Amino acid sequence: MSTFKNVELTKKANVYFDGNVTSRSFLDENGESKSLGIMMPGSYTFGTNQAELMEILDGEVEVKLKDSDTWNTYTADTSFDVPANSSFDIKVKTITDYCCSYLK
Numbered sequence: 001m002s003t004f005k006n007v008e009l010t011k012k013a014n015v016y017f018d019g020n021v022t023s024r025s026f027l028d029e030n031g032e033s034k035s036l037g038i039m040m041p042g043s044y045t046f047g048t049n050q051a052e053l054m055e056i057l058d059g060e061v062e063v064k065l066k067d068s069d070t071w072n073t074y075t076a077d078t079s080f081d082v083p084a085n086s087s088f089d090i091k092v093k094t095i096t097d098y099c100c101s102y103l104k
Contacts, residue, residue, distance in 0.1 A: 004028050017044055023100070033102040039092045047087045051103040055079040059096025064089045 006029035014023045014035065021044060023037025039059070054063075056074045063080055064071045066087045074080055082088050084103075 004034075017042065020044075023098075035100045035102075037098055037100070039090070039096045039098065041092050041094060043089070043091050045087060045089050046082075048082050048084060051084040052082040053079055053101040053103060054082065055099040055101070057097040057099060059098075060093040061096055062091040062093065 004026070008027040010025045014025060014037070016022070020040040020042050021037065023035040025033065025035045027033055039061070054074075056076060056078050058076045060073065060075045062071045062073050065080075065082065071091070072080065
C-alpha cells in the first residue's frame with residue numbers, strides 16, 4: 001500500500017540518535033499503530049515492546065536480530081519482522097525510508 005487514508009497523525013516527531021533517525025506515529029483507519037520515518041546512514045540498536053513489521057520503502061540496510069549472528073540485507077520493497085520484547089541492530093547503508101507497523 002503506497003498511501004494511507006483516514007489516519008490520526010501525531011504531529012510531534014520521534015527523534016532518535018541525535019536526529020539521524022526520525023519518524024511520525026499514526027493510527028491507520030483500522031486503528032493499527034504505525035510510524036513512517038527516515039534513517040540516515042549509520043549503525044543503530046532499537047528495542048521493541050511490541051512485535052514489529054519493518055518495511056523498507058527505499059534505501060538499503062543490514063539487520064541482525066537479537067540472539068542471531070546473521071546479518072540480512074533489505075532494500076526497497078522488502079520487510080522483516082522483529083519479535084516483541086526484543087531488539088535488533090541495523091546498519092543503514094543509504095538514506096532509508098521506512099514504515100513500521102506495531103503488531104498485536
